[in-house]
Amino acid sequence: MNVPAADNELPLVAVLGATGFVGSAVVNALAAEPVRVRQVARSLADGHDTMAADLTDEDALARALRGADAIIVVVNHVSVGRGWRVAEDDPVATRVNLGIPQTIAQLCEAGATGNEAPVVIFAGSTTQAGHHAARLTGTEPDDPVSAYDQQKLAAELELINASASGACRAISLRLPTIYGPAASATGTDNGIVSSMGRRACNGVDLTLWDSTVERDLLFVDDLAAAFVAALRNADQLAGSHWLLGRGESVPIKTLFDAIADDVADLTGKPRVSVVSAPPPDYASSTDMASTHIDPSPFADLTGWSATVDWRSGVRRTLEARLSAPPD
Numbered sequence: 001m002n003v004p005a006a007d008n009e010l011p012l013v014a015v016l017g018a019t020g021f022v023g024s025a026v027v028n029a030l031a032a033e034p035v036r037v038r039q040v041a042r043s044l045a046d047g048h049d050t051m052a053a054d055l056t057d058e059d060a061l062a063r064a065l066r067g068a069d070a071i072i073v074v075v076n077h078v079s080v081g082r083g084w085r086v087a088e089d090d091p092v093a094t095r096v097n098l099g100i101p102q103t104i105a106q107l108c109e110a111g112a113t114g115n116e117a118p119v120v121i122f123a124g125s126t127t128q129a130g131h132h133a134a135r136l137t138g139t140e141p142d143d144p145v146s147a148y149d150q151q152k153l154a155a156e157l158e159l160i161n162a163s164a165s166g167a168c169r170a171i172s173l174r175l176p177t178i179y180g181p182a183a184s185a186t187g188t189d190n191g192i193v194s195s196m197g198r199r200a201c202n203g204v205d206l207t208l209w210d211s212t213v214e215r216d217l218l219f220v221d222d223l224a225a226a227f228v229a230a231l232r233n234a235d236q237l238a239g240s241h242w243l244l245g246r247g248e249s250v251p252i253k254t255l256f257d258a259i260a261d262d263v264a265d266l267t268g269k270p271r272v273s274v275v276s277a278p279p280p281d282y283a284s285s286t287d288m289a290s291t292h293i294d295p296s297p298f299a300d301l302t303g304w305s306a307t308v309d310w311r312s313g314v315r316r317t318l319e320a321r322l323s324a325p326p327d
Contacts, residue, residue, distance in 0.1 A: 013231070014038045014068040016055055016100070017075030021191075022123060022175075022223065024184035026072060029224035033231070040064040041075075056095045058103055062112050065104065070119035070231055071168075075100055094151060101155035105162035105170075117169050119234040120159055121227060124174040126216075126243055126293055127286050128153045135292040138174070138243045146284045156241060169238035171230050176245040176293055180220030180313060181320030189317075193217070196256060197318050200263035200272045206256045207277035214249035214290040219308035219316075222246075229304035236301055245293035246306040258311060262318050 013030060017023040018039035030037050037049060044050045053060040055075055065071060075096060101122060108118065129136055130143030144150045156172045163170035179193035188194075192215070196206050226244050230237055256274045264271035279287060299305050308316075 010034055010036050011069035012036045012038060012067055013070045013072060014040055014064055015072045015074065016040050016064065017073070018050075019043050019184060020074060020076065021182055021189045021220065022076075022178065023072075023074040024182065025180075025220045025224040026074060026227045028183050029221075029228050030231075033228060035070075035231075038064070038068065055100050058107075061100065061103055062107055065107055065113045065118075067115070068113050068118055069115055070121070070234070071104065071113075072121045072227060072231075073101055073104065074123045076123070090147075093147070097148065097151040098155045098158075102158045105158040105167070108162050108168040109165065111167075117166060119231065119238070120163075120168045120170045121230050121234075122156060122159050122170065122172045124156050124172040124241060125149060125152050126174045126176045126245065126291060128156070128174060128241075131285065131289045135294045136243055137294045138241060138297060145286050149286070160239060160241070163239045169234050171234060171237045171239075172241035173226060173230060173298075174241055174243050175223065176216040176218050176243075176291060178218055178220055178223050180308075180317050183220070189220070192252075193255070193259070193314060193317055194321065196259050197263065197314075197321050200259050201267070201318075201321060203269065203272060205273045205275050206260060208253060208256055208274055209277060209279040209283065210288050211251070211253045211276070212290070213252045213288060214292070215252060215255070216245040216247070216249050216291055216293045217255070217310040217313065218245055218306060219310075219313040222306040222308055225307075226298070226302075226304050229298075229302040233302045237298075242298040243293050243295050244298060245295045246310065247293060247295050248310070249290060249292050250310050255310075255314070258314055259318065262315050263322075266318060266322055 013035045018027050019041040039050045044052045046052050053064050055061050128144050128149045129140050132140050144153050159170035162168050179191050260272050
């Protein structure tokens with residue numbers, strides 16, 4: 001983005017979902033950038049840099065976007081009790097995960113932001129591609145399996161089509177498994193590292209559904225830096241999706257053992273066990289498939305790289321968990 005000299009003319013970045021796990025980390029990262037940030041979320045109080053809004057309401061969403069030079073879409077909905085997953089019949093998930101990006105595309109087409117072709121950075125998912133044995137590069141055909149991934153892909157396509165028409169400059173960052181300490185009290189991480197960390201801290205054994213599964217783990221600070229890198233290189237990235245990750249997959253069994261070891265070391269309590277268990281009814285085939293990612297196209301273009309190795313990142317996550325007030 002081109003930055004004017006005067007502070008009061010700095011570009012305005014609207015972060016939708018600013019109080020969430022990813023959103024709060026992105027807001028923190030943007031604090032060091034020459035931009036103004038408008039934080040938008042349902043749970044915020046209205047202020048000079050914050051806006052409370054039900055973003056499924058078109059009028060409220062239009063107000064949130066008004067005057068924005070860039071829009072970061074990290075609002076998300078998952079079904080209760082299902083981690084990051086959504087139920088096939090969850091209407092709220094459809095309204096949030098698909099409806100909000102769809103309306104953003106329509107508002108950009110209508111010129112409702114007041115700015116020509118604003119940057120729109122959308123948080124997608126690497127699992128939108130479906131199951132591929134080879135390492136994902138972003139060039140493989142998409143074949144989403146779960147309702148969540150189908151919603152994410154449909155939302156991404158709405159924004160990319162709006163970008164093709166010149167209504168916006170849309171960028172989809174497809175996220176791998178994200179983990180790390182929460183940047184705010186409202187930004188709870190419900191991902192696999194924090195979920196299993198909570199179990200271990202409570203003395204509960206860690207249940208492993210499939211010992212062969214591997215995941216690319218990306219620390220939340222590295223993720224936030226990727227959003228900043230995308231903002232800086234928006235013109236070169238616009239109109240396509242880009243994969244994020246470390247480019248290194250970790251066996252889930254190795255991850256769970258590390259969590260159990262670290263919690264025992266940090267607390268002095270007996271180490272919990274990692275035990276095999278059948279998957280729950282809501283588990284999908286995506287849960288049983290390994291993910292291998294090549295993030296080099298995005299890294300080569302932007303200069304971004306993941307700096308936190310998974311082992312130290314897990315330790316930092318658990319240390320933050322143990323120093324936080326009890327649930």
